[in-house]
Amino acid sequence: MDLRRLEYFLAVVQHGQVTSAASALRVAQPSLSQAIKALERDLGVQLFTREGRTLRPTRAGRALVEPARRVLGDLDTARAAVADVVELAAGWLDIATHDLLGRDPLVAAIATFHEKYAGIPVRVHSPRDEDELIRLLADGRCELGLAYLPVPDAGLTVRPLGSQEIWVVLPPDASSPAPVDQHAPMPIAALHEAPFVDSMRGFASPRGVIAAALREEKVLIRPVVRTRHRESILPMVVAGLGGAFTNSAYARDAAQAGAVVRRLEPSVMCDFALVHRDATLSPAARAFVRILLDVVGGQTDLVEAGAAGDVNHPDQEKSDP
Amino acid sequence: MHARQISYFLAVVEHGGFGRAAAALQIAQPSLSQSVRTLERDMGADLFRRAPHGVVLTAAGRALLGPARQLMRDLAAARDAVGGTSGPSAIDIVACRPLGTYPGAALVASFATQHPDVRVRLDRADLDDRLAALVRDGSCELGLTYLPNPRMDLATIELGVHELMLAFPPDDAPPPGRVPLAALAGTSLIGAHRGSRARALVESELRNAGVRTRVVVEASQRDMAIDLVAAGVAATFVVDATEAATRARGLEVRPVDPPLRMPFGLIHRHRPLSDAAKAFVAHAQEYAHGPAAEQA
Numbered sequence: 001m002d003l004r005r006l007e008y009f010l011a012v013v014q015h016g017q018v019t020s021a022a023s024a025l026r027v028a029q030p031s032l033s034q035a036i037k038a039l040e041r042d043l044g045v046q047l048f049t050r051e052g053r054t055l056r057p058t059r060a061g062r063a064l065v066e067p068a069r070r071v072l073g074d075l076d077t078a079r080a081a082v083a084d085v086v087e088l089a090a091g092w093l094d095i096a097t098h099d100l101l102g103r104d105p106l107v108a109a110i111a112t113f114h115e116k117y118a119g120i121p122v123r124v125h126s127p128r129d130e131d132e133l134i135r136l137l138a139d140g141r142c143e144l145g146l147a148y149l150p151v152p153d154a155g156l157t158v159r160p161l162g163s164q165e166i167w168v169v170l171p172p173d174a175s176s177p178a179p180v181d182q183h184a185p186m187p188i189a190a191l192h193e194a195p196f197v198d199s200m201r202g203f204a205s206p207r208g209v210i211a212a213a214l215r216e217e218k219v220l221i222r223p224v225v226r227t228r229h230r231e232s233i234l235p236m237v238v239a240g241l242g243g244a245f246t247n248s249a250y251a252r253d254a255a256q257a258g259a260v261v262r263r264l265e266p267s268v269m270c271d272f273a274l275v276h277r278d279a280t281l282s283p284a285a286r287a288f289v290r291i292l293l294d295v296v297g298g299q300t301d302l303v304e305a306g307a308a309g310d311v312n313h314p315d316q317e318k319s320d321p
Numbered sequence: 322m323h324a325r326q327i328s329y330f331l332a333v334v335e336h337g338g339f340g341r342a343a344a345a346l347q348i349a350q351p352s353l354s355q356s357v358r359t360l361e362r363d364m365g366a367d368l369f370r371r372a373p374h375g376v377v378l379t380a381a382g383r384a385l386l387g388p389a390r391q392l393m394r395d396l397a398a399a400r401d402a403v404g405g406t407s408g409p410s411a412i413d414i415v416a417c418r419p420l421g422t423y424p425g426a427a428l429v430a431s432f433a434t435q436h437p438d439v440r441v442r443l444d445r446a447d448l449d450d451r452l453a454a455l456v457r458d459g460s461c462e463l464g465l466t467y468l469p470n471p472r473m474d475l476a477t478i479e480l481g482v483h484e485l486m487l488a489f490p491p492d493d494a495p496p497p498g499r500v501p502l503a504a505l506a507g508t509s510l511i512g513a514h515r516g517s518r519a520r521a522l523v524e525s526e527l528r529n530a531g532v533r534t535r536v537v538v539e540a541s542q543r544d545m546a547i548d549l550v551a552a553g554v555a556a557t558f559v560v561d562a563t564e565a566a567t568r569a570r571g572l573e574v575r576p577v578d579p580p581l582r583m584p585f586g587l588i589h590r591h592r593p594l595s596d597a598a599k600a601f602v603a604h605a606q607e608y609a610h611g612p613a614a615e616q617a
Binding site: 099103111124152220240253256 | 425537554
């Protein structure tokens with residue numbers, strides 16, 4: 001049986017005539033009449049008595065109303081269950097991210113995404129460098145990536161999302177070159193020869209952006225330790241080993257841990273972007289991108305254009321600590 | 322071949338570009354480029370390719386990295402053995418998460434303070450095999466990892482034990498005391514990545530207890546996991562060494578029943594360690610068994 005006929009049947013019962021039922025269903029009147037006749041043939045009973053333009057359900061017709069509603073309800077349930085599996089309730093959403101961007105803005109986006117789509121777990125990958133990030137995206141192990149620009153050209157779609165300010169974090173002791181005014185930005189020139197806990201060579205950016213800013217000011221810093229463990233940097237700074245460069249999420253932690261936290265003068269900004277394959281995104285990834293754009297202050301309607309359109313936002317500074 | 326070519330190659334890797342490496346070595350960039358080109362001709366392969374900000378290693382360059390570092394260490398030891406001057410030394414350590422931070426950060430910070438002439442690099446590898454491979458090919462002289470390491474061809478120095486505890490959002494924590502694993506039945510968790518020691522231990526213990534849970538987010542970056550717990554997404558397992566730091570972020574921490582313990586320590590190849598590595602091992606043992614251990 002074509003289940004659509006049950007829907008037509010219920011519409012005719014509700015409207016009491018074919019004309020208005022047909023316009024409510026947005027079907028042609030003859031097709032509706034045909035469908036009802038076909039349903040009656042199929043069931044072997046007459047469902048309506050016709051009085052002019054008015055159709056009244058027969059006893060058999062009245063008896064069919066509730067079961068028909070249940071069948072259509074079952075159909076909705078079945079469709080929803082399939083849609084859950086196909087779309088937003090099955091599998092994993094795999095995201096590769098630079099550690100700094102993992103804290104901000106990814107955490108906020110994941111928390112919102114989980115609230116809305118609890119059925120889809122999120123797996124966060126921390127590649128060691130840009131090459132690995134590109135590989136994870138290119139071979140499909142990750143659907144979305146977050147990285148600072150520039151991203152090596154590998155035929156991936158790169159959508160700039162915004163810009164983050166780089167902060168300097170210094171040990172809490174008096175020998176650090178801290179300016180007199182606690183809230184004044186730190187002149188980059190004042191960092192000359194200062195000991196630093198450095199991240200390891202891996203992601204070229206924001207390392208490259210920071211290196212360029214130091215070169216511009218003719219400043220050489222003295223790396224005492226290099227680490228690829230993002231979380232180990234702050235404890236080492238607090239232990240007095242040296243300073244570090246970081247984004248506002250980590251600067252906030254550093255301030256709480258008692259470190260000296262300063263903006264830089266001139267300021268150093270790092271643009272970051274969403275990276276993914278040109279292939280169409282899964283519904284889960286599309287939903288995540290919408291939330292992510294919301295989090296970074298973007299406009300959600302830009303995503304609906306699909307993977308083809310590059311989304312360009314004006315630079316925007318992310319959250320103050 | 323001159324050892325300088327190897328050290329220049331390593332400097333370009335470390336600084337991520339010829340310009341920055343030349344500045345750090347205080348030599349002219351053309352002589353640095355010339356030296357690396359000679360090494361490339363000698364090796365019969367390009368070692369670097371250009372990238373947006375500087376250069377990255379080719380596959381051949383990556384393969385050379387471990388042996389090159391080992392060569393420089395052995396050369397320093399050789400100089401040392403004949404009473405020559407070996408110059409500033411360096412030590413490369415690779416750790417998995419969270420060991421790179423707990424106890425890695427405190428360990429490296431105190432070591433670097435006491436040995437200002439030793440440059441420390443702390444690398445990260447989250448899978449046992451990858452970590453062991455970096456130690457075996459000489460890229461890193463020491464590995465800081467959970468034990469036992471499945472590769473039996475490496476020497477082991479045990480340093481301590483981590484116990485896994487549960488971190489809850491403050492308004493959703495069970496009463497103080499050990500949380501039985503059975504109490505987790507049907508709950509959501511933020512998990513470490515597959516292949517990590519913590520994930521494997523938690524999964525096998527939950528299986529033994531007949532408890533099913535759901536991993537809703539997988540993230541090995543501990544501070545991300547803590548942020549997500551604070552946002553109310555789910556609870557997560559953390560190691561006891563991070564208890565104070567986790568509480569400082571506003572979360573409640575509870576031990577579990579049965580206790581989930583993971584011994585950790587240093588691994589290295591069966592060959593004499595460099596002086597810097599020996600000093601680091603001694604420092605780590607003192608740190609692990611001395612009074613500082615309680616503050617980790």
